[in-house]
Amino acid sequence: MRLACLLWVLLCGGAVAAEPREALEQGDFAWGIRLEPEVASPIYQLPLPQAVYQGVTRADLGDLQLFNGRGERLPHELQLPAKRLPGQESLQSIVLFPLYGTRAADLQRLSLRIRRESAAGVLTLEQQQMHRTQDDVLRGYLLQLWQGEQRPVIRRLTLHWPEPARGFMQRLKLEQSDDLISWRAVGGDQVIADLAYSGERLVKADIRLNGSLDRFIRLVPDKGEMAVELDAVEAVTVGDSQERPQQETPITTLRRDEQAGVYLFELPGRLPVTRVNLIPAESNTIVRATLYSRATAEAPWIRRSQATLYRILIDGTQLDQTALAVERVNDRFWKLAVDTSGGGLGESLPRVKVSWIPHLLRFSARGEGPFLLAYGSGSAVMDRPGSLLQGFSETQRRQWVSERIRVGQPFELAGTAALTPQRIYDWKQWSLWGVLILATLLLGWMAWMTLRQMQQRD
Structure with missing residues (x-):
């Protein structure tokens, strides 16, 4: 009897073990949002709505899935964008000076003039007529990348030349200098080419650079003379980066803690926070504030930021410094501690x-729409999809990805019931375990009975 009871406990205890599932259907999620494309595109991209952060159960956003109109799962990926937008590219003409000389001559055949516009002075170049002898060849070019004191960020150079009578491919060396005396190599060698075959023309005229450079670049062939005379050179410069637009969410859960000068609040979801703005209720407030956060209500506090915040009025002008910058963190629980020695926040x-x-959500638009963004499930497992655009060029990415898609309002799918992990009853597996356990106990009982009989005979 005891053996039967033990076997029943083992079977039932294992049968209610919870196991997450990989292939979830729409009904396995709590909520959904309809996505309706405005134009046809193979891939769509959109910022993840705030409702998703409020509805997911996993900090890694692993419990969301995309479905097409037939209910089929779609490949997707999430990308956390940089805090700053890349600077805009622009074209800038480069001052060009040809360098002539014999194949064995020095490359320093140019004239200089110093024109002082400030205390530091501004160096400019002037090209003078060069009398070429019969033995002179085009040894290369000297490029003046910028004037003045502001050093631009140059991403690449684009060379322009007339269509040659015959094709060429040539390796070039680049050296940089600020004084035309000391020269340093710029990265590795570069290759330019202009080839024609069967009516097709292949031109490679771009030279990639590493950003901030000295004022002058010397561009010379690796061997021999220049294969082509340049008409012009343009630089692709990159402007200053700008802060990416951010979403703001007001906090309504702020409350005082029992400790003086301490305030507690909870975020409405697992938002990837970059800044917390504390706005004092009264003017002429200056406080020293420290910000903490934690992932759960039981976890220890981690300090995230500290700064002096103020809101003061001077001659009718309001001056504010209310931002506490943090490294991106998606904790839900936050604590703000202010120094109360000067009165605190009032x-x-x-x-x-x-x-x-x-996050940026990107998904493959396979099948018919409208598409469904489903989220919030206690049965989801971690999915690590590969990049949808890995191996494709930047041009292809811009052509294939569209942001023209309408985002609907959240609605209920399975509701809060989907947030509880489902219990999986694998009777076949645990029945096999029960048979093994029963056989082991039976063998033990038989061995014990045999030993007992042997002892009685003795």
Whole structure:
């Protein structure tokens, strides 16, 4: 009897073990959002709505899935964009000086003039007529990349030349200098080419650079003379980067802690926060504030930021410094501690807003729409999809990805019931375990009975 009871406990205890599932259907998720494309495109991209952060159960956003109109799962990926937008590219003409001389001559055949416009002076070049002898050849070019004191960020150079009578391919060396005396190599060698065959023309005229450079570049062939005379050179410069626009969410859960000068609040979801704005209720407030966060209500606090915040009025002008910058973190629980030695924040509660940058959701538009973004499931497992655009050029990525898609309002799928992990009853597996356990116990009982009989005979 005892043996049967033990076997029943083992079988039932194992049968209710929870196991996450990989192939989830729409009904396995709590909520959904309809996505309706405005134009046809193979891939769509959109910022992840705030409702998704509020509805998911996993900090890694592993419990969301895309479906097409037939209910089929779609490949997707999430990307956390940089805090700053890349600078815009622009074209800038480069001053060009040809370098002539014999194949064995020095490359320093040019004239200089110093024109002082400031205390530091500005160096400019002037080309003078060069009398070429019969033995002189085009040894290369000297490029003046910039004038003045502001050093631009140059991504690449584009060379322009007339269509040659015959094709060529040539390796070039690049050296840089600020004084035309000391020269340093710029990266590795570069190759230019202009080839024609069967009515087709292949031109490679771009020279990639590494950003900030000295004022002058010397461009010479690796061997021999220049294969072509240049008409012009243009530089692709990159402007200053700008802060990416962020979303702001006001906090309504702010409350005082029992400890003086300490305030607690909870985010409405797992938002990737980059900044917390603390706005004092009263003017002429200056406080030293420290910001903490933690992932769960039981975890220890981790300090995220510290700064002096103020909101003061001077001659009718309001001066504010209310931002606490943080490294991107998606903790839900936050604590704000202010120094109360100078009065703290006063009797009124401050206003708190968090700034955050949403993930970019990119998915393959396979099949018919409208598409469904489903999220919130206690049965989801971690999915690590590969990049949808890995191995494709930047031009292809821009052509294939569209952001013209309408995002609907969240609605209920399975509701909160989907947030609880489902219990899986694998009776076949545990029945086999039960048979093995029963056989082991039976063999043990038989061995014990045999030993007992042997002892009685003795």
